[in-house]
Amino acid sequence: MSLSALRHAPIRLGAALLLALLPMVVPAQGLLPGATAPTVVQSDQARAELLAHAPEGATPGKPVWVGLQLTHAPGWHTYWKNSGDSGLPTELQWTLPAGVTAGPIAWPTPRKFPIGNLANYGYDGTVVLPVPLTVDPGFTGSHIDIQLYAAWLVCRKECIPEEGRFALRLPVQGSTGLHGSAFEASFAAAPKDQPAQGSQVAPEPGFLNVVLAGLPGAWRGQPLEFFPEATGLIEPGAAWTQAWDGGRWSARVPLSPHRSDSPAQLALVVAQAIPPGQGPGSPGVRIDVPVQGSWPAAAPLPAAVPEALQAALDANAARAASAAPVTGATALTLGAALLGALLGGLVLNLMPCVFPVLAIKVMAFAKHANDRQAHRANGLAYSAGVVLSFTALGALLLALRAAGEQLGWGFQLQSPAVVAALAALFTLIGLNLAGLFEFGKVLPSRLATLQAKSPTADAFLTGVLATAIASPCTAPFMGASLGLAIALPAAQALAVFATLGLGMALPYLLASWVPAVARALPRPGAWMNTFRQLMAFPMFATVVWLLWVLGQQSGIDGAAALLMLLVVLALLVWALGLRGRGRTVLAGLSLAGLAWLGWAIGPNVTRPLEAVPGQTVATTVDGTGWQPWSPQAQAALVAQGRPVFVDFTAAWCVTCQYNKRTTLADATVLGDLAGKNVALLRADWTRRDPAVTAALAGLGRNGVPVYAIYKNGQTTQVLSEVLSVEEVRSALARL
Numbered sequence: 109m110s111l112s113a114l115r116h117a118p119i120r121l122g123a124a125l126l127l128a129l130l131p132m133v134v135p136a137q138g139l140l141p142g143a144t145a146p147t148v149v150q151s152d153q154a155r156a157e158l159l160a161h162a163p164e165g166a167t168p169g170k171p172v173w174v175g176l177q178l179t180h181a182p183g184w185h186t187y188w189k190n191s192g193d194s195g196l197p198t199e200l201q202w203t204l205p206a207g208v209t210a211g212p213i214a215w216p217t218p219r220k221f222p223i224g225n226l227a228n229y230g231y232d233g234t235v236v237l238p239v240p241l242t243v244d245p246g247f248t249g250s251h252i253d254i255q256l257y258a259a260w261l262v263c264r265k266e267c268i269p270e271e272g273r274f275a276l277r278l279p280v281q282g283s284t285g286l287h288g289s290a291f292e293a294s295f296a297a298a299p300k301d302q303p304a305q306g307s308q309v310a311p312e313p314g315f316l317n318v319v320l321a322g323l324p325g326a327w328r329g330q331p332l333e334f335f336p337e338a339t340g341l342i343e344p345g346a347a348w349t350q351a352w353d354g355g356r357w358s359a360r361v362p363l364s365p366h367r368s369d370s371p372a373q374l375a376l377v378v379a380q381a382i383p384p385g386q387g388p389g390s391p392g393v394r395i396d397v398p399v400q401g402s403w404p405a406a407a408p409l410p411a412a413v414p415e416a417l418q419a420a421l422d423a424n425a426a427r428a429a430s431a432a433p434v435t436g437a438t439a440l441t442l443g444a445a446l447l448g449a450l451l452g453g454l455v456l457n458l459m460p461c462v463f464p465v466l467a468i469k470v471m472a473f474a475k476h477a478n479d480r481q482a483h484r485a486n487g488l489a490y491s492a493g494v495v496l497s498f499t500a501l502g503a504l505l506l507a508l509r510a511a512g513e514q515l516g517w518g519f520q521l522q523s524p525a526v527v528a529a530l531a532a533l534f535t536l537i538g539l540n541l542a543g544l545f546e547f548g549k550v551l552p553s554r555l556a557t558l559q560a561k562s563p564t565a566d567a568f569l570t571g572v573l574a575t576a577i578a579s580p581c582t583a584p585f586m587g588a589s590l591g592l593a594i595a596l597p598a599a600q601a602l603a604v605f606a607t608l609g610l611g612m613a614l615p616y617l618l619a620s621w622v623p624a625v626a627r628a629l630p631r632p633g634a635w636m637n638t639f640r641q642l643m644a645f646p647m648f649a650t651v652v653w654l655l656w657v658l659g660q661q662s663g664i665d666g667a668a669a670l671l672m673l674l675v676v677l678a679l680l681v682w683a684l685g686l687r688g689r690g691r692t693v694l695a696g697l698s699l700a701g702l703a704w705l706g707w708a709i710g711p712n713v714t715r716p717l718e719a720v721p722g723q724t725v726a727t728t729v730d731g732t733g734w735q736p737w738s739p740q741a742q743a744a745l746v747a748q749g750r751p752v753f754v755d756f757t758a759a760w761c762v763t764c765q766y767n768k769r770t771t772l773a774d775a776t777v778l779g780d781l782a783g784k785n786v787a788l789l790r791a792d793w794t795r796r797d798p799a800v801t802a803a804l805a806g807l808g809r810n811g812v813p814v815y816a817i818y819k820n821g822q823t824t825q826v827l828s829e830v831l832s833v834e835e836v837r838s839a840l841a842r843l
Contacts (some may be wrong), residue, residue: 113197139404143306147488153262155179157275158254159236160259162289162529164283166252168245170588173291174210175238176258178231185232188218190337191277192228192344196261196269196740198237203255207247211240216297216394217379220333221345225344228263236294243280252278261537261740269740299377299392306356306416309374311363315343318359319822322376323393327380328352333357335392341367363404442600451645453611486567494572497607501575502605506598524661524714531654533635536681537673541640544678545685564637571613660759662715669726676702685732737791739799745787746820751843752787756804756814759794763829764813771831782839786817819843 148157161173176198187195204209215237218229243252259271278284305320318334328353336342343362357378379392392567539545581705607768651674660666680702683694737754745752755772757764771777781788793812800802807816807826815827817839825839 146276147276149270149274150260151268151270153181153184153264154270155681156258156260156270156272156274158256158276159287159290160239160254160276160278161286161288161389162278162506163288164281166241166243166246166278166280166284168490170242170243172241172243172252173238174202174241174254174278175236175291175294176255176256176274177234177236177287178260178289179234180262183232184258185221185228185230185264186235186262187228187230188335189213189215190335190339191261192227193223193226195228195230195263195267198258198260200237200239201257203257204241204720205247205249205253207249209244210240211242214238214240214298216294216295217299217377217506219379219382220335220743222345223265225293225345232570235288235297238291239295247280249278252280254278259740266745267745269738271738271740279511293598294357299379299390302393302395304395304397307395307397309376309397309401311403312401313404314363314365316361316363318361318376318397320397321355322397323355323357323378325355327357328355329382331360332357332378333381334361335379337375338369338371341369341374359497372399373397374399384820391471402521409420442603445604449604449608450611450614451581453608454614456608456612457615475711483620485564487617489564489567490571490620491610491617493568494575494613496572497572497575498609498612499606502602505718506601510782524658524666527654527658528713530657531651531670532674532677534647534650534654535677538644539681540650541647541679542644543641545681554756573613575609621842634839657759657794658713660792661715666714669712672709673702673705673713674703702725734788734790737789739803740791742818745789745819749820750787750819751784751819752789753781754789754791754803754816754818756791756800756809756812756816758792758812761793761812767813767815769832771836774833777833777836777840780837784840784843786840786843817843 133513148155155178157177157179159175161175161637162170164170166172178198180186187197189197191197198213200213204210216231218231221228221230221232241252256274256277257271258274259269261267261269262430302322308319310317310319323332332351333349334342334348341364343364345361346361349360350357352358367567373396375394375396377392517838612642652812655667655671658670677814680695680698682741683691683698686690727801736756739831742752742754753767761764791797791800791803793804804810804812804814809826813829815831815836817827822843825842827835827839
C-alpha cells in the first residue's frame with residue numbers, strides 16, 4: 109500500500125464512522141430499557157421515597173396514584189404550593205410512557221411555621237404528595253415505567269436544597285397496594301372542596317376582609333389558620349384577627365404591599381390551628397371565593413430608592429424609549445458575533461483537542477509541497493469540510509433546540525454512545541498509524557485502492573474529522589458569539605457557525621495558497637513513516653481522555669467495559685491482517701468474542717451513572733472546597749449575602765480541565781477566594797442537564813467553559829474562557 113493510502117485510510121474510516129454516529133447524537137427520551145434508579149433518597153434532614161398505589165391494577169379507567177413520601181427529621185419541614193414568606197414548593201417532574209399522563213399534586217392541608225416575624229406554610233413529620241395517573245384506553249403495555257425527578261427545600265433555621273431521581277415499574281395487571289395506608293392518610297389530610305355560597309373576600313387598603321360560611325360545625329369557636337393558594341398576596345407572619353359569629357367565620361388579614369396579583373376569585377384553604385410537632389391536624393376546607401370590590405394599588409419598591417439611582421433609572425428608561433429600531437441593533441450585534449466566531453475559530457487551532465488530526469494534515473501538506481495545484485485543491489477541500497461540518501452541526505443543534513431539547517455547544521459528547529464510538533475510532537486510527545494493521549489487508553481491495561485516487565476527498569474528510577474533535581472546545585471570543593447565535597434567526601445563526609468553521613480553516617487555506625509555506629516544509633521521505641508512527645501516541649492519548657470522559661458519564665463499570673471492547677477490537681483488526689487459516693480462525697474467534705462482550709457488558713457503556721442515594725446539594729462551603737451546583741444552592745447562598753463563583757464545566761471540555769488545574773488551583777487565587785468568603789459551585793455539564801443549559805442561556809452563553817461571579821446587589825461578572833490569574837484576582841477585588 110502506498111504511503112498516501114496509509115496516511116489517508118484512517119481519515120476515510122473516521123468520516124464514515126462519524127456519519128454513523130449521527131443518530132447517537134439525538135437525545136434519547138428517558139432511561140434505557142432495564143435501567144434502574146433508586147426509589148429512596150435519604151439525608152440527615154429528610155427521607156424521600158417514590159410510592160405507587162393501584163389497588164385495582166393500572167388498566168385504563170382504574171384509579172392509579174404515585175407520590176413522593178417525605179419523612180422529615182425532627183425540627184425540619186418542607187413546603188406547600190404557597191410556601192409563605194420564604195421557601196420553595198416541592199417540584200415533581202415525571203417521565204412516563206406514551207399513553208400515560210400525570211395530573212397535578214393533590215396537596216394535603218399544610219400547617220403554619222412561624223419564624224420570628226415571618227411565617228411559612230408546609231409539612232413536617234411524614235407526608236405523601238400524591239399525583240393521579242391517567243392511563244389511556246389505547247395503552248397496551250404490560251407495565252408502566254415511572255421516572256421522577258424531584259426537588260425540595262428542607263428547612264429548620266437553615267435551609268438545604270435537596271433533589272433526587274427515582275424510578276419504579278408498575279405492573280398493569282394485579283393489585284399494587286403495599287403503601288395503601290400512606291396514600292389513604294394523605295387523601296384524608298387533603299382539604300375538602302366546598303362551594304363558596306355565602307362566602308366572600310373584600311380587599312381594602314392594607315387588608316383583606318374574609319367572611320366564610322358553611323365551615324364544619326366542630327370548628328366553631330376554634331382558632332383557624334388561613335392559607336391562600338396565591339403567593340405574595342398577604343403577609344403570612346403579620347398579626348391578624350379572626351372571629352366567629354354563629355356559623356360565620358371572619359378574618360382581617362394584612363395584605364402584602366408588594367403583591368403583583370389582583371385576582372377576581374381567591375382560592376384558599378382554612379384549617380384548625382395546630383402548632384408544629386403536635387401531630388397531624390384535621391383536614392382543611394378549600395373554597396374558591398369571589399372577590400368583592402377592587403384591589404388597592406400595590407406599593408412600589410420595598411425599600412426607598414436613592415434619588416440618584418431613581419434619576420439614573422428614569423434616564424435609562426428615556427433612552428430605551430428613544431432608541432434606534434431593533435433592526436439596526438441586531439445588525440451590529442450580528443457583526444460582532446461574526447467577528448468573535450472568526451477569531452474563536454482561529455484560536456481553536458491552538459487547542460489540544462485538534463492536535464492529533466492537524467498533525468495528519470501537516471503530513472498532507474508535506475506530501476504535496478511540490479505540487480501547487482494539488483496543494484491548493486487540498487486546502488480548499490479541507491476548508492470546505494470544516495465549514496460545512498460546523499454548519500451542519502449548528503443546524504442539528506438548532507433543530508434539536510426547536511424540538512424542545514435543552515442543548516448547547518458540544519452536546520454530542522454528552523452522549524456516552526458518541527464518546528464510546530469516538531474512542532473506538534481513535535483506537536483504530538492509532539493502531540493503523542502504529543503499523544499494527546493496514547487497511548489494504550482489512551478492507552476489500554476495491555475500497556483500499558480508492559485511498560490514493562482521491563486526495564481531495566481525503567482532505568475534505570480530514571476537515572470533517574477535525575470539526576468533530578474540535579467541537580467540544582470553546583476558545584476565547586467563541587462564548588458570546590455562540591450564545592447570541594442560538595437566539596438569532598436560523599439563517600443568521602448558521603452564518604455564525606459557518607464563520608466559526610472558516611476561522612478554524614483559515615490558516616490552512618492561506619498556507620495552501622502561499623508558496624513560501626510549502627517550501628518551508630521538509631520534503632517527502634522516510635521521515636514521514638517515523639512521523640506517522642509517532643502520531644499514533646496522540647491518538648492513544650485521545651482515547652485515554654475519552655475513557656475518562658466516559659467514566660464521568662457511565663461510571664467505572666462503563667469505562668472498564670469499553671476498555672475491554674477496545675482490546676478485543678484491536679485483536680480483531682490484527683487478526684484480519686493475517687494470511688491463511690490463522691486469519692479465518694483468529695478473526696472468527698475475535699469477532700465472536702466482540703459480539704459476546706457487546707451483549708454482556710456493552711450496556712454498561714451507555715448506561716447513565718445514577719445519583720447516589722442520599723447525596724444532596726450542599727449550600728455551605730468550607731474554605732475553598734467546591735460543591736455541586738444547583739439553582740437552589742446558588743440562590744440560597746446569594747440570599748445569605750455570600751459571593752458565589754460558578755464554574756460551568758464538563759469532563760469532555762479540554763479548556764475546562766486546563767483552567768481547573770492552572771488558574772483555579774493557583775494559591776493566590778485560592779487565597780483571594782477564601783479572603784472574600786466566596787462560595788464555590790461547580791455546574792457539571794458532562795451529561796445532559798437542562799438546568800445547566802438554562803443557566804448558561806441566562807448568561808448569554810451556549811457552551812463551556814463559562815465562569816460567573818454572582819453577588820447580591822452587583823452585576824454578574826462573566827470571565828473569559830481561558831482564565832488567567834490576574835483576571836480572576838481582578839474580578840474578586842471588585843466584590
